[in-house]
Structure formats: structure tokens, C-alpha cells
Amino acid sequence: MEKEEKVRYSRLKIGERKEGFLKEDQIWQHIHSFFYHGKNSSTYKFGFFKALLETVSDVNVHNELTFDQVFRPFTKIYWNLVVHHKLWQSNNTNRMASVQRVIEEFHQKYEIPDEWNFDRIETAQQDQLIRKVKQAGKINVIGAMFGDFDESIYSFNIKEEKITMNELYVDFFLKFKRILKDINNYQLAMFLEKYNEAEKVSNLLSTVELVSQRKSLKEFENILRQAGVHSCFYCGKELKNNAHVDHFIPWSYIQNDRLWNFVLACQSCNSKKSNKLAPQEAVDRIIARNELMVCEEKYSSYFTNYDEEKILTSYRYSEANGFKHL
Ligand SMILES: [Zn+2]
Known part of the structure; x- marks a missing residue:
């Protein structure tokens, strides 16, 4: 110009x-x-x-x-x-x-x-x-x-x-x-x-x-814990003090931190998953999980503009962007 x-x-x-x-x-x-x-x-x-x-x-x-x-x-x-x-x-x-x-x-x-x-x-x-x-x-x-x-x-x-x-x-x-x-x-x-x-x-x-990656995801761990999450999202094993906050759709695709995209995982599942996509059955589970949270007043500010399409679209497009499945 x-x-x-x-x-x-x-x-x-x-x-x-x-x-x-x-x-x-x-x-x-x-x-x-x-x-x-x-x-x-x-x-x-x-x-x-x-x-x-x-x-x-x-x-x-x-x-x-x-x-x-x-x-x-x-x-x-x-x-x-x-x-x-x-x-x-x-x-x-x-x-x-x-x-x-x-x-x-x-x-x-x-x-x-x-x-x-x-x-x-x-x-x-x-x-x-x-x-x-x-x-x-x-x-x-x-x-x-x-x-x-x-x-x-x-x-x-x-x-x-x-x-x-x-x-x-x-x-x-x-x-x-x-x-x-x-x-x-x-x-x-x-x-x-x-x-x-x-x-x-x-x-x-x-x-x-x-430059825009967070140093700590502790805030999200606390919210999920308070919401009653006590086990690994992927393998179901009980989580003690070893919970990892996992970006369900990989951070390197989504590039932001939204509660609807976070789950708690054990160390082993978290490191296995890394930059990969969770299996399809897990997509249905995170949508169901979000469905429950979105209804609760205290979480509503974390779910601005959220609907299940966000997960489905991000998942589909991460595949298109070359992210591999677990
Ligand atoms: Zn696990």
C-alpha cells in the first residue's frame, strides 16, 4: 500500500x-x-x-x-x-x-x-x-x-x-x-x-x-478438579498430585487456552498423546463433559461462544493440518 x-x-x-x-x-x-x-x-x-x-x-x-x-x-x-x-x-x-x-x-x-x-x-x-x-x-x-x-x-x-x-x-x-x-x-x-x-x-x-504459550496451566487444573475430575481422561486411572493439564486439540494447532479444550491426564497418557489427536470416541466424551459444564453458571464465562461444533471443527481441521492420531 x-x-x-x-x-x-x-x-x-x-x-x-x-x-x-x-x-x-x-x-x-x-x-x-x-x-x-x-x-x-x-x-x-x-x-x-x-x-x-x-x-x-x-x-x-x-x-x-x-x-x-x-x-x-x-x-x-x-x-x-x-x-x-x-x-x-x-x-x-x-x-x-x-x-x-x-x-x-x-x-x-x-x-x-x-x-x-x-x-x-x-x-x-x-x-x-x-x-x-x-x-x-x-x-x-x-x-x-x-x-x-x-x-x-x-x-x-x-x-x-x-x-x-x-x-x-x-x-x-x-x-x-x-x-x-x-x-x-x-x-x-x-x-x-x-x-x-x-x-x-x-x-x-x-x-x-x-511467545503466547502459557507457562502454567494450574488455573485450569484447579477448575477441573473443583468440577469433580479425579481420573485421567484417557485411561481412567485415579489422579493424585500428578495430574497434567492436556490440550485435547493440540496447542500447536489451537494456539489458545480454552477450558472447553482442557482435560486432566496422567503423566503417561499426557506424554504419549503429546502433539497428537485423541481417538474419535474421546471426542464424544469431551463434548459430553463440556455439555455438563456449560450448564453451570460458575463456568459460563469460560464457555463464551462455545458449542460442540468448535470441538468437531477443530478436530477435523487438525487432521487436515497434518496432526496424527494417537
Ligand atoms: Zn492415563
Whole structure:
């Protein structure tokens, strides 16, 4: 995109996406142009694309995502890149990217230690930071991505803080998620490598790959325990203090942490399963388990936009993405 065009897009308050069917190769064309054309002054587009990939399985029945949904992983990604890994996010050594500035200011104001990753910050503070990053993202990110995809990827409304994804892109993202995530991480790493000193970019690809992974899943273990889970989801053996929290659909596909995708497993089953898909009969069981939990008021906030289709679709698409069965 030309500079003036970029500015125009970033100031848009409402974006209506172009109607009409797109064939898969036309979407690929948009993807190629997103990754390989245009000059980037910061890492935003890769950070936002990463956040979109991580939240695409959370859309509601109208394919909508709230800004809060998308800017949570976006903020987490940037906190970890900027504070935890000390990576500079713009192509200009004198001008800090505004999201980086928001994060640095917050980091200093509350004297949060550098070695803390995002998950260690207390919830109320996380929410406060997400609100600030969201304000910066409203100007710099939402409209720009809309323009980068030639107005085909989503509609958006800044005031309503809402994105309505093109259904064709939702399917496309789920279908090619693994490879899209990899190319996006690669492009993000290429940018970071260019504008950061050598010692900061060692192991950069794995840093970028794991930047949004949680350090601890204890929170989910506690909830499942309280919900009465005392045995391994896969073999039924009783769990004592040795429970492992397992992503039913592998984390490397789903890329986010939702209660509906967590089960408790013994060590042996957890390590056997690793990055693989559970057998079909287990799919029916996790759907039944979720069915019970979703009815309980106290868990409802963990099941936003959940329905059994989410499990079925993710399972089917993980197969399509090359994940093997146990
Ligand atoms: Zn087991």
C-alpha cells in the first residue's frame, strides 16, 4: 500500500468488507500480497495476524470477534516480545512503535519485573493494559489490516469495538492454520532480526513460536478438579498430585487456552498423546463433559461462544493440518 492509502485506512472508523465469493486461490493471493508486498514500519501486521489466528476459533455464530477478544492475545504477544524479550518493534531506531510505547510506559509505571511474562501480571492489571493497547490498535492496526487484505478479510466498527470476519476467511484460517502461523512467525522474526541487535535475536524463531504459550496451566487444573475430575481422561486411572493439564486439540494447532479444550491426564497418557489427536470416541466424551459444564453458571464465562461444533471443527481441521492420531 502507498503511504497516503495506509493513513486513510488507519483512520477509518467503519470498514464494510467487499461482498462476494472468493475462491481459495483468491484468498491465497491476498495472503501472498499481505506477506510479501508493502513496506512495514512496525511488526503490527504480523502481531495482529498472529492474534487473529489464535482467536479465530472463538468467533460467535455471526463470525464476530470483539476487540477485547483479539487484543488480549495481541497485548500478550507484545508484552512478551517487548518486556520479556526486549525486542524493538519499529523500523526506526528513533521512533518507538506506539504499542511498544504504551507497554513500556505501563511496565515502568507499575514497576513490573522484566522477567515476568504476561501471565504473571495480575488480572486487573492485564485488563487495564489491554484497554490501553486496544486504544492504540484502533488507530494503527484494525484499518490497516483491512486495507492490506483489499477490504476482503472482515468488516469492522471502531465504536462498537467489533470485527465481523468474512466466513470464507474463518474457514481458510482453520484449514491452513498451521502453515499460516509458521509463515507469519517467520516474517515476524525476519523483521525483528533486522531491527534488533544480534544478542537479542538468538533463538528468535522459537521465541516467536512460543511467545503466547502459557507457562502454567494450574488455573485450569484447579477448575477441573473443583468440577469433580479425579481420573485421567484417557485411561481412567485415579489422579493424585500428578495430574497434567492436556490440550485435547493440540496447542500447536489451537494456539489458545480454552477450558472447553482442557482435560486432566496422567503423566503417561499426557506424554504419549503429546502433539497428537485423541481417538474419535474421546471426542464424544469431551463434548459430553463440556455439555455438563456449560450448564453451570460458575463456568459460563469460560464457555463464551462455545458449542460442540468448535470441538468437531477443530478436530477435523487438525487432521487436515497434518496432526496424527494417537
Ligand atoms: Zn492415563
